[in-house]
Amino acid sequence: MRVEFDQWMTGSAAAADAERILSSCVHCGICTSVCPTYDVLDHELDSPRGRIYLIRDMLQGAPVSERTRDHLDRCLGCRACEPACPSGVEYGQLIDIGRQQVELRVPRTAFDRSRRALLRRALKAAACWGRPCGWGGPCADGCRRGCARRSRCVRRRPRPGRRPGMHAAS
Known part of the structure; x- marks a missing residue:
């Protein structure tokens, strides 16, 4: 599929990637069978194939609205469609390009x-949330695994007379 970009994308670094990805899609629809949002909502524009159509039209100059943004926002980013695609479309990269363009063209309200x-x-x-932390109690490992509240977490202190890692004799 030949893609001719409008003034928003011409000269953009993402234009070459978008054109390569869009041209690799053959619109077979196999991706729709594994897409969770399409499975629940049963709307073509909420499937990877529908979003590819939206992104292609947007990059070619079609008007972009909040509905376009809503359809792109509904993608969970699970990328279940990528291994299912026989053409090897890099959908995750394309949806990122599409979302960036939508954010530029249709700004969100302050509330959003x-x-x-x-x-x-x-x-x-x-x-x-899955382990004790500064929000609910002392943190066993000092939240070294990506805790957003690392500085506020309280480390678990051993009881007096016990060394860490030592168990009481039975």
Whole structure:
């Protein structure tokens, strides 16, 4: 598929990657069978193939709206479509290019930006939700595995008379 970019993409570093990825897609639809959002919503534009159409049209100069952004935002980024694709389309890279272009063309409201920042912050702290941390108690390993609250975590201190790693004699 030949792609002719509009003024937004002409001269962009991502233009060559986007053209290569878009030209590799044969629109067979095998990706739709493994896409969780398409499985739940059952709407063509919420499938990888539909999003590829949206991104291609957007890069060729079609008007971009909040609906376009919504369809791209619904992609979970699981990339289950990539191993299923017989053409080897690098969908993850293409969706990143599409999202960047949508953000440039259709800016979010201040409320949406703050809501997304709050959600991003909560998800970064989710690494601590499965184990004791500064939010719920002392941290066993000092949160060295990516805890967003590393500086506020309290290290577990051994009881008096016991060395760390030593068990009481039975």
